[in-house]
Amino acid sequence: MVDPEKEKAMEEITFKSDTVLSDVHLNTPNKRHLMVRLNTVGQPVFLSQFKLLWNKVSCKDTHVKDKKQKDIQIENTVLDDRSIQESYGKNSNGIDFLNKNETQTCSSMRIEALLDNDGDLEVVRRPRLFSETKQKEPSRNKTHPKVLSQGAENRNEEQENIHHNMVKIEHTMATPLEDVGKQVWRGAFLLADYILFQCDLFKNCTVLELGAGTGIASIITATIAKTVYCTDVGEDLLTMCERNVALNRNLTATRGGAVKVKELDWLKDDLCTDPQVPFSWSEEEISDLYAHTTILMAADVFYDDDLTDALFKTLYRITHNLKNACTIYLSIEKRLNFTLRHLDITCEAYNHFRFSLNDLEKFRDGKMKFIVEPIEATFPQFLVYERIEQLELWKIVATPIS
Template sequence: MDEVTFKSDTVLSDVHLYTPNQRHLMVRLNSMRQPVFLSQFQLVWNQDPRIDSGTQGDDHRAVPTEETPAGTGSTGSPPGSSCSSEGSPTQAGADVTGQEGAGAQLDEDGDLDVVRRPRAPSDPDPVWPLRDKVHPMILTQEEDEVLGDKARESSTHDIIRIEHTMATPLEDVGKQVWRGALLLADYILFQWDLFQGRTVLELGAGTGLASVVAATLAQTVYCTDVGADLLAMCQQNLALNSHLTGSGGSVVKVRELDWRKDELCTDPEAPFSWSEEEISDLYNHTTILLAAEVPVFLPTVFYDDDLTDALFKTLLRLTHRLQNACVAILSVEKRLNFTLSHLDVTCEAYDHFRACLRQLEQLRDGPLRFAVEPVEASFPQRLVYERIRQLELWKIFVEPVR
């Protein structure tokens, strides 16, 4: 496939947008005859948390640092994980604002000299060491030839492989990788002790990237979405990363969970249906719920407030059935659009999402109490992507009323 073409009704994730055309090499066609690509996302462990923790902003420059020791809580590799920092490149979205020498720089005439991010590695005389351009490497079936010997050595412990599609129709955006899933994955790796040995439910898992990361720590992960083709992609991605998810004895199950339905599918003839034992385990042991890329959207222009409402209704329904207090962690990318109705740049979907959070927090007449708080995106960045200011994380704490 020499070139990616676009139609008027297709959209492309920012994660894949800047991938050079020569790397758009597909590995297969899915059951809907859509081209499927394989990307590798490398975990970066040898970053100084003082540098890579403040990554909100447009300046993402990496500075070589000393290796951060593993087993040091949130600043290193999670204890018990098989991730190693040997041979890992010193690259992650790093904001060096406030570092030494960050004061105002003047040129010889006394004018303010603004240091800008180099546009490409080919730019002459860059001021800072350059990080790799932000895009995943797309692999062919001849994967070994593309990765090389050094990458093959590290692939078993610090590379996540994800199959996905690109430039999908609006209704298939879940088959792409989005920045919200990468932000959520970073937070899981940061708060590893929160996930260790727990039962986790991901809603609207898409390609399953966040479930893959959660499964490196959790005891059981239920990776859920709708659509047999999408769920088959999730299952394939979990199989591709079994060297990570199976190392700690975790159990990962891909199941259908439709936000528009009150009950889980238990039809044994249906693909990805639930058994009665699984439903019992889900309600008895789940303490963490995940959802990436909320508000629910059909990027980059069309949003679906009805689906966002359905997600919050699903959260309400599930939390009332869970036997334990739990926390829901939601990632959101605030996408701004110019609307004719306002003749201004707005984000009505984000406003609707915030309104849903407020309504949830104001519920007082039920057996549960909901507390909502934003999560500061200052935790280390272990995956290579643009952690822009519009990316947010929100926590919803659910506890019984006493």
């Protein structure tokens, strides 16, 4: 059971002005956030569900070669507590996706049909059913988040896991900058969208994610890949990540492979092999990592210049130790900030990221060649979020020089 004093503290949590809040959590309805516990540093931990827009048939079991089978279907879907008309389609692997162009066209046709002779909008309301008139109107009073005991969570886990179209993620909200990895960010959603769209590229692969945070991108990748090494630093963060892997084991076990949560510090040259250290590596895992990894990825981790430099050094070091050529996928959100130093709106973190990309492509050591190219974010969405134009995805092909 939850300690009464801790439960009271969880209900009285207020966010400070020096914290950072992800837009994913900001735009998620309150009823989707369920406070479940306090972590080891006293931060409230929430459990949120994110809907995956796919069929029950996984892409690895579907081989549709005829592109003419991409028929557009229009359905009414309730998202974020409001009725939104969405247009659904299917890619060549049979997975549902949001089609914004079809949505806008369909919505315009509906609006025109509702205009009278003077051009005024006539709203035709659906007649209320008798059963609806009996229902009590929802209360708009302020409510506190519900606190679950660990026992109740375990009892409901089996029943919840039957929903294969939901990813359940534990996360924090409004954290200091050093703890932003404990939140879910749009860059992870963009990367996940691409992985699900191009699932043939990830099928049966060994994948390494750097700076995985809550692990949502790794979890979705594991519905396709054979093995995903989900890495970050900090025992508290990695523990949360491991809990998320367990919460979504129904997805990875039935659709793909295994997720292994490990520590990988960009500021250190070697992987930790001390068995006394939580989330350390075994010699067998290190051997498997270097022998079979063909994909590396990182999502929305470029917000500090020193960490960006450390990440690119880590990418260079790991790719040189791999036995095979590999492809690297990096997602980033171009964030605009007004700085007193420039007295203007700048994107310093993004600019440093682009300089680092340029330096990597120009780097010559006679051992490895890096080819950098952007990926247009025109592929469909498999997760419900706002895909803004500032979101970017980059591809780096690392090939050994014979």
